[in-house]
Amino acid sequence: MLEPSPRAAALIETMTGFLADDVYPAEPVFEEQVREIGEARTQPPVMEELKKKAHDLGLWNLFLPHPEPGHDPLPNLDYARIAELSGRSLHLAPEAMNCAAPDTGNMEVLSMFGTPDQKEQWLRPLLAGSIRSAYVMTEPQVASSDASNIETTIVQDGDEWVINGRKWWISGINRDTCRILILMGITDSSPDAPRHRRHSMVLIPRDTPGITVERDLTVLGFNPFESHVEMTFTDVRVPITNIVGEPGAGFAMSQARLGPGRIHHCMRMIGAAERALELMIARAESRSTFGTRLVDQGVIREWIADSRIEIDQARLYTLYTAHLMDTVGNRAAASEISGIKVAVPNMAARVIDRSMQVHGGGGLSQEFPLARMYAEARIIRMADGPDEVHRRAVARTELRRYTDATTPEPHGVTAHLLPR
Template structure:
């Protein structure tokens, strides 16, 4: 089996342009952008924040560095998933990277859903402004009262009433729903009774964020941080009426849509995590060469040589596994790709957490403070071990695929 992880020449040049913009234009503004979050209303963009973010987005768009995530599409650059993985890694090196190039989650997954499964009306109303980076969106799946790692538990009521569906229930960890630019939700709901096969009971429906009956209860905090102005919101729906035409593909198609959405998204998350690990290793090395203790550079103390070497090797292994999962995705067989995606979904966050933690240790007290990006990076990557399926669910999928090689029994 010929497996290639090579970038085509024209895309290698494109990646270099992205890398250059991240290093020379985005990273120098990171600290100033973050400092603006605590000024005034944390859930509104300050004038300077908007100026920084929209200015960078305008530069990227003008340079044609936009919507790389549109793999295998005539609307984008036609990158393969393998090729896009390299771009995602670079964008993961800065908190602003993904949005500057219009490659942010959950928008990329939502745009993919609109492009694949949306009506012409949805594409005009929602996909078009999302592709232009004019609005943001959220994906609402997880619920507070059920174990949402088993998506067959999703229970938000969605009942047909004439020309509408009526939604009642709560969602939480609705990432991006706190952003004042968030205008539309894609919501996983229950439309079928328990008499239906368990994977035919759920559906996805498009809900404008300003629909009456939607109440944002609170932002969920990640280790004490609310991630403003993006936010992971806890939302209540009370008799929310949505036109029946807003259901995607029809009742009972939710799982089908979810699998089309989540596969590429997991790879994107993992490669961004590898980018965060690369930045942490770079910061660790610089610190080790600049700081002295006990008359020596930190690099020469204790096991720091070994720690740096282990981090480099772990990153390389994780990247190769991610590229292999991306290659399987490019072959067009989602079932064959699934165990590889599950493997990298477990491995990449683990590796990134290990590297970031070692970098924190090298920085000492400064490493857990607001004076480096390491503490924030750690909380984001730790969350990734739960987002898009917790480790245990993905390990279960990997084990089932392995066991099936040796038995005809249902695993």
């Protein structure tokens, strides 16, 4: 049931070769070019080379499950296998394949809800990989894990929207190819407005006056090339036609956007964990302490075994969730999406941490990809909703199922508590 289709199997083989022949050798080159570029954050030449190669190999826009001109979509289940492989090089492979956040979610929003003009102006160049984008939702003054708290205002003034507010943890905005922002804010601030009908999404070109990047935000003390920022919007004006969907639909669209994004993160985290396990074994095979190879130490073998068990459990959970998304839809699979969003990043953090420990001081340095992986796993425990929110969603679903199953039927018979 969870096996890849023939098309996906061929893409998996191509992806495996792309990683070995192009991506892994490019990792140190990318790091060197990033150091040379410095704060300018212009596109490293090696990334453009990887993008061209990925495009030529057909490893392009595979994340998008909706048909678009020139795009033949893959089911989520098939993409899961390929995304896992891309996670083995988190900072190179997804972007090289035009499958990196936040562009993926923004392209989904435009594909599902954009007008023909919005698609022509922004979706087409995003699908072509010629520009990048940012998703602007989280705010420092409120608990943004509840998106209905968002306070940035989007006020109509004649034939324009006027945007005012402060946002943070906005990624990609400093990249020189970033051209468009999708911002979520309040369009209906009346006291009696329905809680989930107050917010809207609006398209804001990056060069619109009134946008100010206040500062970069470090991640566990370092500033990644992708960059996260705090930024303000002061009387930013865009045409009334820049609304995405309809006014008041922002919350619903954010959920439509985040569902696939959550499973994409999980797919990639499994790949990162697999690579961390391979590095752990290779390091343990090559190092000795107190006259004994690390790999022969009981505790190391226990870490290896636990890692394999946990990775395989997480993979099956994720593939099952992808299968549900393909067969019953994202809404019906919402509890499973929340479940993997908790289980997988936590699993990956444990596996990566073990690998770092086996690598000793090297595991904390730039010598290996482990420190970057660990930081990414920690970020994902908060990105697209923190663990606690997703646990709450899973519990709510289970309690509802229990209530439904124990409610007496018309003739006084109680339904059996059957597994889903």
